[in-house]
Amino acid sequence: MITIDWKPNKQDKTPIYRQIIRYINDKIAAGDWPIGSRLPSQRAMAEAFGVNRSTIVSAMEELISYGILESGFGGGTRVASNTWSLRMSQPPDWNKYIASGPFRANLSTIQTINKMEFEPGYIRIGTGELSPELYPGRLVSKIFRSMPERIPNLGYLGPLGLPELGKALSAWLKENQGIDADASNIMVTSGSLQGLQLVSVCMLKRGSNVYTEAPSYLKSLQIFQSAGMQLSGVSLDEEGLQYWHIKEASNDALLYTIPTFHNPTGTVMSQVRRKEVMGFCQKQRMPILEDDAYGQLWFDEEPPKALKSMDKTGSVIYMGTISKTMAPGLRIGWVVGPEAVVYRLGDVKMQTDYGASSVSQWMMTELITSGDYDIYLQQLRTELKARRDYALAVLEKHFAGLATWNKPEGGFYIWLRLRHKVSMDKVFQDALKAGILLNPGNMYDYAENHAIRLSYAYADPEDLSRALASLAAMIEKHLKR
Amino acid sequence: MITIDWKPNKQDKTPIYRQIIRYINDKIAAGDWPIGSRLPSQRAMAEAFGVNRSTIVSAMEELISYGILESGFGGGTRVASNTWSLRMSQPPDWNKYIASGPFRANLSTIQTINKMEFEPGYIRIGTGELSPELYPGRLVSKIFRSMPERIPNLGYLGPLGLPELGKALSAWLKENQGIDADASNIMVTSGSLQGLQLVSVCMLKRGSNVYTEAPSYLKSLQIFQSAGMQLSGVSLDEEGLQYWHIKEASNDALLYTIPTFHNPTGTVMSQVRRKEVMGFCQKQRMPILEDDAYGQLWFDEEPPKALKSMDKTGSVIYMGTISKTMAPGLRIGWVVGPEAVVYRLGDVKMQTDYGASSVSQWMMTELITSGDYDIYLQQLRTELKARRDYALAVLEKHFAGLATWNKPEGGFYIWLRLRHKVSMDKVFQDALKAGILLNPGNMYDYAENHAIRLSYAYADPEDLSRALASLAAMIEKHLKR
DSSP states (O other): OOOOOOOOOTTSSSOHHHHHHHHHHHHHHTTSSOTTOBOOOHHHHHHHHTSOHHHHHHHHHHHHHTTSEEEOTTSOEEEOOSSSSTTSOOOOOHHHHHTOSSOOOOOHHHHHHHHHTTSTTOEESSOOSOOGGGOOHHHHHHHHHHHHHHOSOOOOOOTTOOHHHHHHHHHHHHHHHOOOOOGGGEEEESSHHHHHHHHHHHSOOTTOEEEEEESOGGGGOOHHHHTTOEEEEEEEETTEEOGGGSOSSOTTOEEEEOOSSOTTTOOOOOHHHHHHHHHHHHHHTOOEEEEOSSTTOBSSSOOOOOGGGGOSSSOEEEEEESTTTTOGGGOOEEEEOOHHHHHHHHHHHHHHTSSSOHHHHHHHHHHHHTSHHHHHHHHHHHHHHHHHHHHHHHHHHHHTTTEEOOOOSBSSEEEEEESSOOOHHHHHHHHHHTTEEOEEGGGTOSSOOOEEEEESSSSOHHHHHHHHHHHHHHHHHHHHO | OOOOOOOOOTTSSSOHHHHHHHHHHHHHHTTSSOTTOBOOOHHHHHHHHTSOHHHHHHHHHHHHHTTSEEEOTTSOEEEOOSSSSTTSOOOOOHHHHHTOSSSOOOOHHHHHHHHHTTSTTOEESSOOSOOGGGOOHHHHHHHHHHHHHHOSOOOOOOTTOOHHHHHHHHHHHHHHHOOOOOGGGEEEESSHHHHHHHHHHHSOOTTOEEEEEESOGGGGOOHHHHTTOEEEEEEEETTEEOGGGSOSOOTTOEEEEOOSSOTTTOOOOOHHHHHHHHHHHHHHTOOEEEEOSSTTOBSSSOOOOOGGGGOSSSOEEEEEESTTTTOGGGOOEEEEOOHHHHHHHHHHHHHHTSSSOHHHHHHHHHHHHTSHHHHHHHHHHHHHHHHHHHHHHHHHHHHTTTEEOOOOSBSSEEEEEESSOOOHHHHHHHHHHTTEEOEEGGGTOSSOOOEEEEESSSSOHHHHHHHHHHHHHHHHHHHHO
16 A cells, blocks of 8 residues: 655655655645555565665654554554644544445455556556557547537536437447347446446346356456346357356346457457347346447457347347447447336436536537448458457467367457466565566456456557467476475 | 437428337437336327327337336336347347446536536526636637647647646646645646545545545545445534534544635635644544645635645645536646655546647646636636625525525535425426525435535526525425415
């Protein structure tokens, strides 16, 4: 929790250890370093402040003598008090508050990833995002130029979002996915992650089962677990989710699935399996939450249409987004479902953030209605396919004896299954030290695994090649031990 | 829930009652009208479809004979089944799902308001939003033109938001509010409503007390109640919240306050009261959640600085936003607090919507750093003051015998307290019929009241004048009964 991003000024007349005392005291007084927090080791602090360890020892001793720090049992130093005098006013016990609330913290690996993604100098071989090199700057500039004429004002919008975007999405979904949905069946969200969040807090009871593919992207989130639901993994084969493993009579349950270019395995559910899954769920009267973040990103041929396109009884809640195809920064997704469902979701959305950015919604409207989005997607498919081919060639070269993998027909991901057991935690940490940020497969799975989610969408292909070569060497070294 | 926005085609060869049967059947089959939903009255349907009541009766009879509709006990017709044959596949029982989940539905008055705000033809005399007439179109166009050069790409951002915006807010908060906060103490949110939502799910235990002014804007939301917390109203006088009514030893509690231009009463907490509240909370070690949505909107003199500016111990979580001063559609707010707190909030934000729109964040950055925002605020203050003066004059004319009210020194609201008891629900409904949308005071209060939240920010002043004249007449008529 505690980070040090300051160094004493060696030009200053105040002795360096005094400057450090003042810095630490200010941090504690401001509540930035809450009571009970553990300080970094003396060696780490010496390094962070750029001083000798003896200077740290002097500063620590003084702060301990004031009762501001204390030596913990079993080593380590902790924050004990936050004022020079305990009679002075005190901040709230933030650590207690921070530990409260039903929403769980992110998995620590994901916290690390979220943080390291913004540190320069790492090769990111698992990032589920398009490379900045693929950013269509000219297209976005064109959209920006059209905005002043498009936008009448930037007032609040209603529960379903910008009506113009609802209409545009209705037409586009019909054309692209064969999905029949009126604007009244479509709600705009701040990315499809928010669609999941809304479903978790307003459509399911505590203790309900949420079935998902195993492995699944959903497992890497804490959304449903934070709301008290149970995630149950359902195994996958090359045709998709093996629905027959779902227990019958699963009252109050929900099936979450990514049928097309599944995250993290890249699997596409076959047409036959789609029909079976639909039939099974309709018989069980179990709703399906279909996540179609990657469906547009096919290479050689169009995948089967979305489950929602076969949905004649209103059993499917469908989620789409522009985050994976072009611009996650817009934070725009859409949920399609029966009116009663989107009405409920919209009502809660109005209470949680009062809608998605209307600038983003207008930009999305322009992008779709101008036809520019479809043209852009065609170009993107070609570029992504070249990246996939390159990644597969690199794997063939370095991982042939070490792992097996799929050949994805679209989307971002290769699911690299190591042939032998190694500590994935160790691999993650060692890779990090070598400047490689990877997504270990156990983030996504219900049981231990030895897999890595690779993405050919983000890293520069040459960087990816170098990183995979060192990763292979690293894993070989582990195996030899 | 059920709305009819379709009419039969009188040119069509299919008999009209058959067209209606098909329309209703399609709606039910698609799950838009879930099983158990109640249909509008025959008269209302006849009106909505633009047909005779006898046509409706024929259609209903046929659908009832198929078992698709059923006559309810005590009148009314409900959806009984959703397929021609019960052996066919069925959609999930959406009504059951919709009623699940811990998040409560909005108060029904608010649902009505959220909906009617997008129906044309109503005069909105309570809307907490700037009039579209005050929209600075030229300024926003200028910001749009600067975007292509500003924005390098639209990728995902980290937990605290756009670093450039964090830096800009840090400098601006120092300059404008005397708040000392590094970028590492600031998290960008999708409007300050999201700040509240995040605090509700990750900083408080179920059963914790949240103290607020009575009345309070917070009461009109279900955020804390949905997360299992208790709201407790604390009375207000002309100097602000009467903190001495808060019970001591309120472990795990939080104080939510709008000290400046309070919503809905317009009150400004005095400097003396601010110091007392800060001292009281520090003694109790109770965190303060300070909502400063209106602080910039002063008329003649600057109000006292934010509580956060006096916060030397890190006891205050401060929330600001651009929604009330310029552009709610940007959906940009900010939370300022100890690093450990914003880190926790940011971690959960990453799991719920992965950040606010980065286009909105870049626009906000440009707005602040260019200095345009401060110039704009100066002009806005003059215009809002003129609107307030006009509203006060209108009230003097029509409400002198009927109500008492405050003279706000900033913000949007006049809290109109009726002198005599009338049914506020009746007033709301009658006003609605007369084309006036108002915010009844009981939405904001903990006990029954007879007040109305007026806003001079939204309605055109002449419309506001006409609406207030009819409202006064309406209330007088009620009192005479």
